[in-house]
Amino acid sequence: MLRSPLVALSQRRVWTACVLLGLAATLSLGGVLALGGWQLERAQQSAATQYWPAIYVEGQPESAQLDVLIAEVEGWSRVDQVHRRSPEESLDLLRERLGEEEVRRMGLDASLLPVVLEVEPSMLGQGSEALAARVAALEVREEVVAVDLPESQALEALAAWRAIRAGVWLSWALALMGALMGLGGLVWRLREEERAEQTMLEQFGASRVALGRPTLIRGLVLGGAAGVLAAPATLMLFSGFRAALQPLLVDATLSAAAAVPVMLAQVVGGALLGTLIGWVLRRPRQSDTAPGALRPLLDWRLP
Structure with a gap:
């Protein structure tokens, strides 16, 4: 041009x-x-790999009752395995994270802590909401004290x-x-x-x-x-x-x-x-x- x-x-x-x-x-x-x-x-x-939903069961549940609950959760399609943590293991974890003196000051012992069932998802990044909803529904059971889930807003x-x-x-x-x-x-x-x-x-x-x-x-x-x-x-x-x-x-x-x-x-x-x-x-x-x-x-x- x-x-x-x-x-x-x-x-x-x-x-x-x-x-x-x-x-x-x-x-x-x-x-x-x-x-x-x-x-x-x-x-x-991150919700699936770094944060597993947790189920808190009363400290001294009947063994058969706890086994039934674990078998039921592991039978879900989106669950790979349920990891059981005893009150003694939870107390050791608290001592590791907070220190022996702090745990003693709080007056904690194994009899006051619940059994923790950590739910490991089988499909990373898939079905997080559905799995969280099923775990939340367990809170109505008598043997379940509480559940710990990812942030609902997320x-x-x-x-x-x-x-x-x-x-x-x-x-x-x-x-x-x-x-x-x-x-x-x-x-x-x-x-x-x-x-x-x-x-x-x-x-x-x-x-x-x-x-x-x-x-x-x-x-x-x-x-x-x-x-x-x-x-x-x-x-x-x-x-x-x-x-x-x-x-x-x-x-x-x-x-x-x-x-x-x-x-x-x-x-x-x-x-x-x-x-x-x-x-x-x-x-x-x-x-x-x-x-x-x-x-x-x-x-x-x-x-």
């Missing part, structure tokens, strides 16, 4: 700004969804995310398509406004690659710029998301470094999407090529 391909973008400032902000917001939202889903999945694995967050995950990602995909259509519309309009200039250059021998290069560059620049805008926005939104989940998922919080691959993917992905749009629209179709204003003059030949 006779001028920089980016000059035309400055002549459409409002449209260009809207396209950039729309695509950047869509890419940023996708990054937050990916990181949020990763956070919740990690929390689910389990509810996991269940809610899995219920709406497909719909949320579908909505995001539709929003991305809309943002790309806006980008394509801008690139197409700028290409149409340069039809006469392209026709003149073609008559002077410009190749089809050279004629399509401005549209390709515009798509690359717009897509890459949107990715660059989306990356820091994703980091800020994720920081707020992480702070909101901190009370629920203390043991499964992602570090800010986890956002780096997502941010890189946004920059590279935005540039690739913009380049693809520019490549598709790099030159008019043969059927819709309009004659330029200078074509009659350029086609003139001496006899």
Whole structure:
């Protein structure tokens, strides 16, 4: 072209700004969804691997009654094994964690402590809510003193995310398509406004690659710029998301470094999407090529 391909973008400032902000917001939202889903999945694995539901049984239960309870829980589909901890073992654990003097000061002895049944899940990260619900139901039994379960709010967050995950990602995909259509519309309009200039250059021998290069560059620049805008926005939104989940998922919080691959993917992905749009629209179709204003003059030949 006779001028920089980016000059035309400055002549459409409002449209260009809207396209950039729309695509950047869509890419940023996708990054937050990916990181949020990763956070919740990690929390689910943490609940299954690091925290086993516990059943506290009265200190001196009948052996047969306790064996029946253990056999029943181990028969559940999501349970691998039930680990029994005697009151004496619990007292030793308290002494190890609190110290001998503190345990003596509290006046604790084995007769005051319950039998603890720790439930080990068989499927890591799967069915945490269902297993927790079944363990909670045991609290109504006479021999069960109490149960210890993962934080209910965290389990509810996991269940809610899995219920709406497909719909949320579908909505995001539709929003991305809309943002790309806006980008394509801008690139197409700028290409149409340069039809006469392209026709003149073609008559002077410009190749089809050279004629399509401005549209390709515009798509690359717009897509890459949107990715660059989306990356820091994703980091800020994720920081707020992480702070909101901190009370629920203390043991499964992602570090800010986890956002780096997502941010890189946004920059590279935005540039690739913009380049693809520019490549598709790099030159008019043969059927819709309009004659330029200078074509009659350029086609003139001496006899």
